[in-house]
Amino acid sequence: xxxxxxxxxxxxxxxxxxxxxxxxxxxxxxxxxxxxxxxxxxxxxxxxxxxxxxxxxxxxxxxxxxxxxxxxxxxxxxxxxxxxxxxxxxxxxxxxxxxxxxxxxxxxxxxxxxxxxxxxxxxxxxxxxxxxxxxxxxxxxxxxxxxxxxxxxxxxxxxxxxxxxxxxxxxxxxxxxxxxxxxxxxxxxxxxxxxxxxxxxxxxxxxxxxxxxxxxxxxxxxxxxxxxxxxxxxxxxxxxxxxxxxxxxxxxxxxxxxxxxxxxxxxxxxxxxxxxxxxxxxxxxxxxxxxxxxxxxxxxxxxxxxxxxxxxxx
Numbered sequence: 003x004x005x006x007x008x009x010x011x012x013x014x015x016x017x018x019x020x021x022x023x024x025x026x027x028x029x030x031x032x033x034x035x036x037x038x039x040x041x042x043x044x045x046x047x048x049x050x051x052x053x054x055x056x057x058x059x060x061x062x063x064x065x066x067x068x069x070x071x072x073x074x075x076x077x078x079x080x081x082x083x084x085x086x087x088x089x090x091x092x093x094x095x096x097x098x099x100x101x102x103x104x105x106x107x108x109x110x111x112x113x114x115x116x117x118x119x120x121x122x123x124x125x126x127x128x129x130x131x132x133x134x135x136x137x138x139x140x141x142x143x144x145x146x147x148x149x150x151x152x153x154x155x156x157x158x159x160x161x162x163x164x165x166x167x168x169x170x171x172x173x174x175x176x177x178x179x180x181x182x183x184x185x186x187x188x189x190x191x192x193x194x195x196x197x198x199x200x201x202x203x204x205x206x207x208x209x210x211x212x213x214x215x216x217x218x219x220x221x222x223x224x225x226x227x228x229x230x231x232x233x234x235x236x237x238x239x240x241x242x243x244x245x246x247x248x249x250x251x252x253x254x255x256x257x258x259x260x261x262x263x264x265x266x267x268x269x270x271x272x273x274x275x276x277x278x279x280x281x282x283x284x285x286x287x288x289x290x291x292x293x294x295x296x297x298x299x300x301x302x303x304x305x306x307x308x309x310x311x312x313x314x315x316x
Contacts, residue, residue: 119201245301
């Protein structure tokens, strides 16, 4: 298990370096002077020169990238162009809202999608299986931003059941939870279909295995066969999908945070791109990428812990 963990950490480090290189290259491929793009055309020559020196824009590109990598590895992501605050401090104020939204969206999708997939696999061809298939395809086909808009119009404006914008009053947990319901519903709806279809397909394959037939022949109850034997194996591909789903929810959370005006990292990156605030863009994208890599790594470790064949194959 330790060897497997070392290999996965090495791959994760390579991915982080590749993302840093791609991010740095894309930002420097934008036409024009980065200092003027960040500060605006009305900025004084002194302000442009000070910003260029602070961001090391007067150095060769490879030197800039070396400093960028070195500072990022030390946790220094630069300073906000306008407030001059550390980027890490700005992101730290927002990341909790994004994590709460992503975890809530995936949480309710898991609680609903996995049981639906199990029930559909246990009764193939039944009305429940057909309804689950229709709902799965329907929820997957609808984009999260469209669900966000319709949820906002229906439940907030028309019915007035839930608040429309914001993240709730600080320290007021019920108010914060009420503000979390609609965004979490919007970004998690599509993953209910993904998880249900994955679990159904895996369960149908596992239920046809010889050891499942043997368990039934020994007189075990259907519940024991499904939950104790079939689901433990069928859930492995779903764990990988859940890990990848967190990465997909990062992009979905951007739309939800913009539509519902939640102060998360996604909205922070969107505003930073609009303002040409490159340090915030770099820091926000790097943090989002690191979160995605961490979740995928944890899902791989869980699968390796549950299935020794994965550890022995690497």
